[in-house]
Structures are given as structure tokens and as C-alpha cells.
Amino acid sequence: MTTVTLVGTLLLGSAACSRDTAADAGNDVQAKDSAQATQCPAGMTPKKATGSPIEIGNISSLTGPGTFPESSKAAKAVFDRLNTCGGVGGRPVNFTVEDDQGDPAVAAQAARRLVEQQKVVLNVGSASLLDCAVNASYYAKQKIDSIQGTGVDPVCFNSPNISPVNTGPFTGVTVSLYYASEVLKKQSICRVRLFDVPGFVSAFDDAVTRWEKITGKKLTYAGEIGKSTDDVTPLLLQAKKAGCDAVVIDGVEANGLAVGKAVKANGLTDITWIGLTSYYTANVGKQLGAAGDGLRANSEFEPFSNTESSALSDWRGLMQKNDIPLTSFAEGGYLAATIAQDALVKMDGEVNRKAVTAQLAKLTAYNTPLIGSPYSFGNADRHAPNQSSKFVVLKNGTWTVATKNWVTLPDGS
Template sequence: MPSLHSSTTATITTAPRTPVRLLALLALGLAAGSAQAAPSCGLGNGKPASGEPLVIGAVVGKTGPDDFSSAAAAASAYFQCVNQNGGIHGRPVEYVVADDQWNPETASQVASKLVKDRKVLAMAGNTSFVECSANARMYAQEGVMVIAGAGVPRECYNAQNYAPVNSGPRISATIAAMYAAQKYQAKKMVCIIPNIPSLGNWACEGVKQWGSKNGVSSETIAIDPGSADATSVMLQAAAMKPDVIIMNLPKGLLVPMMAAAEQQNLAKKIRFVSSAPAYNTEIPKTLGPYWKDRFEANLEFLPLDSQGPDNKNWLAVMEQYAPKTAARDNFAQGGYLAARLVTETLLKMDPKKMDRASITQALRGVKNFKSDILCKDFYVGDGQRHNANNSGPMAASNGKTWVPVPGGCLTADDPELTDIRVHEVKLGLR
């Protein structure tokens, strides 16, 4: 039976795919630069919050083909920090996380419990392959605003009440394709994506539409995330004779696919790039030395070890309030940003008007949200859809870690963003 999990006393953790000791060492390595600094959250007054909690919810895909909950783990850590530093106008945040188990029916059930039974005031840190499609209409009907840690399918970026802080698989894959075409003069690409409703071809369609304008052809292979044979998929992709294969997969599916590609020595003639899920501290070592200088990934945010004060604060928050096994990945960056945005928005509100309608209105009014984790300032706005983050840098695997590549942040040239650009001009942001 689906259940709700309150993070006021505990937090969701990410099931490690490498030994716990290795993951802990990786986390400690990332946090080394920020270990001496105390995290800064909310009011930062060091006084524990008390009184009636403000209930914030999240829906994540924790159990299923892959653990997709690191954004909520980071959001939980930030809210715990907020609660130890004055809360929201003195009131603590009760953060309730629900696992949709990668099942649309379950996603609908748990979201309904959060919105209609628990009466959440807003949602923050959602990350799921199925919940946007299942719940976007209900969120709009109930007047609940979602600041997602990471959106995945199309509905996450085409809903009035759903604003992901990440760029999403379509934009991320398009940037990876633009990079590969420029660096390797690639003219033919294959994009591999899970065959999930509203993800499937849509997440690779940006590559195809951009390519059609720039002399690059692209084919899509949509795979069943529960039963795909990695070797067969990679041989199918190689048989199309591409210059570049774009991996648009979560890391649980990516790793066996890359292992199969290595077994067939495909990187000898084909370049491999990826959308953002590959950018994880575990991936370069997990994939190994074969992929040194042969595999590059897009980042939806700045590098995990970047030295900006907000990125350092994210690491400090994770070090103090998150389990050592919780992933320090780009989705965790997104969860932190979502929780920080919601917290800072609520702190600007009248404490006497902290109801759902007022909070939704306040979140819609967010403009010029700044963080050195982001390529550009973030905004929400009152548009019918949201994709404010559409830029990101690239990084290359050296067989041990990720190394940023020259060029900095790249902005997606995706025709689907035309209405977003118009809305940005309307808001005075461009």
C-alpha cells in the first residue's frame, strides 16, 4: 500500500548502487571544501522552530527501476536546517514525502492524500517519471503549486502549477547534441530514452527538431525500462551507424547500457554523450577507464564541486542534515534549490496569510531567484507552462571523475522554447 513519509523526524535516503563506504568517501570528498562552514538556512538564527507546522509535500519515484528520490532527500535536509534556524516566521516545516513506486495509479493515490487529506500548502522537491502525467491537472484544480526538484516527462514542463528547477531530459539532451555536433562535427545521432508515456519520443524530439535546422539527422530508440536487454539495445543503436549516441536514461538504466557498449567496443568509432542523469559522482568510476575522454554529459546545474557560496552551502546542508548515503548529485542540487526557493518565498509573506491560495500566488510571483548553482536566474511566473532553466554546461569523464569542458553554460536552441522566450520578455527578464 502506498504510504506517506514525514521528514520532520527522518528523511528519505537514496539506495546506493556502490558500496556504502565508497559512497560515503565520495560525499566526504565533495563536502571537504564546505566542512568548516556552518550551513545557512532560512532565518539563520540558531533557534529551533515551534508551533503549528507548515506542511509541504513531495512525490518521488523511490522504488522501481531506479531510485529517483535524491531531490527530496536534499529538500528534507534543507527544511531540517530551516527548522533549526527559526523555521518560517517561527513555525517548523513538516515535509511529507510519498513514493509513487514508478506507478501512475500509485502516484495519483499518494498525491491525493497529500493534497486533499494532509492539506499541504505547496509541494517542493518532486522527482518522478510518472507523477506529472498523473497529477498535473489535480494540482491545478486544487490550487497547489509544485516547485519540483526535477521534472522528467512532458507534463512537468507543460502544466500551470508545476515548475521544475531543472531543465529536463528534452532540453538536456538537446544541449548534449548541440555540443557533440560542434565538437565532433557529428551529422547523424541516435537518442535512447525510456518508453514511458509523455517521455518516449518527446524527450528526444528536441534533438530531432534542432538537428533538422542544422543539418543533423537523429533517430530515437525507446526502451522498456523494466525489461530492455542492454546488449540488444546498443547493437540496435550501432547498426544505425551514428556518429553520436545520446544516452537519455536514469543512471540505473544507463550503467548496464554503457557496459554493453564497452563489451562491443562501440566507443572506438562512436562518440557517446548523455543528458543530465549521468552526471553523478559514482558514474565515472563505475563505468571505468574505458570511457576516459569518451563520454560527456550535460549538467542542468553548475558542477557538483563548484566553489560558489550557494553550492558550498548545499554541500554543508547535506553534510550536516542528510544521511551520508544520500546522493550528492545534480538532482540533489535541484531539491535544495526547490526547498530554498519555497522557504525564502514564504519568509517574505505576511505570517497571518500563510494559506494555500496565498502561497501559490506568492510562488507564481517569483522572479530573479539567484543561485550560483544555476546558469541563469530562475523564475516561476503565471504562464501556462514552465521551463525557466534551459541552459547548462558539459563535463567529461576521465575514468575517475567528471571534468568540466570549456565553453561554460550552453543554452538550448529548441523550437519548443519559443513561447517561453516570449513569456520571459513579458516578465521583463530578457
């Protein structure tokens, strides 16, 4: 079985859960909030774009067992608004979304349709389990870039032509360990790996090694699941026996539910448990309720459930206007499209693939309050610009912000 197939098999359950609860997450927040989106991007005024279209693509998982429609919908909302405000030098963006159906062959075909038939100048806001692993080499050969809305597998963060806006699971582990040791000041730091995808294992190991180099510290305990379907309880009990003060634990949304229940059932609430972004869903909060109090999670963006954050005002308003659930996937798509929009409107002359690629090569520091590190594309061999996170904690079934300030890994680490 290929790594791509394994990734899809493992994560589809999480994707399906996230999608099933996305509307609930969005509606819960929307009911409490009346944010208003700006009418036009800064410096622009209402004016319908009528010139020849600029073709932009997106490959996302829209059908199949696991779906991520919020990212592409959010990106489309950004471009639709741009088109009512003059577009790019009078030219509208024609945004084409391809559904990879969670199938590697379909993902490869989709990339070729966009690049060779649609003649897209750029891909924006893609949210797929397969796009990076399947198409990264093809993108490099075709010299086309992708501002990824959701980077999942290691290839997303190790390609010259792909730059994700999210922190990702691997940097997510490093920054979560850093949060435990350097912010919470926990002494005995531990790590439990629940992902059993071969292509992920070495990347997660490297994430731990990176934390060790940054801090000069070592893990007190490291445990790993045998199979993704195994009971997590023995690993949690081993962490307790090892004397762990804080445990960084990964896995999919279902693992978050299992961890929260096992922590409560086995009296392990004296340990600080920190999950990855996959734990940060309305469903986890709803299912655990007060039993999950104290469970923490990494929010790769400004926490979407924070209705008091002014940084989310335009995003929240634009999502509400377009009936898009408020989720981290929607944040990723919105941010990716906003970055692309701002890069395109600054261009002089012809807007074609070569020119857009050259424009992104100059993008070395894009600052936005939605993430804690400047976004960049540039011309490096690999891109993992988002080196920051905020953290959320469960209280009575509701995710609340645990860190007012961003937790950012040291430069050069």
C-alpha cells in the first residue's frame, strides 16, 4: 500500500467527522456574532471586473468519505468579492475548483486539467489529503505554484512550489512541545504518537528532535500506537507511570474524543494533555462536555471560536454572508486567497503563470493577524512559513483561548 493510500485511509475518518460537525461549529459561532465583512479590499472600490479572466485553480476533497469544502468555498468568496471591486486591473478571477474525490488518480488528472487545459496561473486554497503527495513533482516541472489552504502530509512542507498557510501537524508537534516546556514551564514533557502512517513517522520524529535542539531538553516518555484502531488508554497510563507533567498527543478527531474520555475515566486530569488541531472541533467539545475540562489543543490560526477577536472580523463577516461554516479550514482558504489577491493586485503588466510565479518569489514577509508568523513564498526549496500557534482549552464543552499571545518557535530553529 502506498503512503498516499495510507494517508487517505487513516485520515478519512477524521475528515468525515470534521465535515459532519462543521455546520454545527459554524452555526454555534454565527449565532453569537454579527461581524461585518468589508465591501472591498483595502484601496479598492465597487466596480465590476469585465476584462478577460485570470484563471486560478484549486484541488480539494469535496466528495467521498472525507471532505473539506470550506476552504475552497472561502477562497471563492474572497475572489467573488474581488471581482465586484474591479478585479485585478479590471480582470476578474475565474476560480475553478477540482474535486479529487480522495483518489490519487483523480487528483493527478485534476492537476493536469487545471494546468494544461484551464491554463491556471496559480492554485489557491487547496485542502486535500492527496494533492501535495500526488502532484508536487508535477507542479515543479510545470513551474506553477500553490498557496495551500491546508497542508497535511510532509510533502506539502517540502516542495519548492507549494507553501501552506497553516502550521501543519509536524511543526504543530514542535510548537506544542515548546508551549508545554517553555510557556507552561512543565518539567517532565512527554509525547504520544497515534498516527501510524509510515510516511508521517519520520517527520514526527524530526519534530521532536527539533524541540530537543531548541530547548536542550529530552522527553521523559515517548509512546506510540501499534495500530490506529488500538485503545489509547494503555499509553496514557504509561505516561502517568513515567511521571509526565504534560503530554503532546496527536491523532484524528476521534482520538481526541477517546483521549478526553480516557483521561477522565482513569483519573489522569493532573497531567496537561495537548492535542493537535484535529482535536479543536465543536464536536469534541460537545461530546466531552465538562468531562473534557482541561484538554488543550493547538489552533494553527487565530482561534476560529473566539468571537471577540477583531482579527477575525472580516473573515467571519464574509463567511456569514456566504453561508460558510466557521472552521479552521475556512480560515485557511480565506487566508490563502487573500494572500493571492494582494499579490496579484500589486502586479504590473501581464498576469500570466510566469509573472505570477515571479511575483510570489518576491513574497518574503506577508504579515496578517490570522497567523503568528509572516507568510512567505520566495524561491526556497521548501516552505513552512507558519511557525506559530495559539492554544485553546476546553471548559464545560466550549473551546476557549488559553494563550492571548502567539507561541512562536525561535528564528533559525
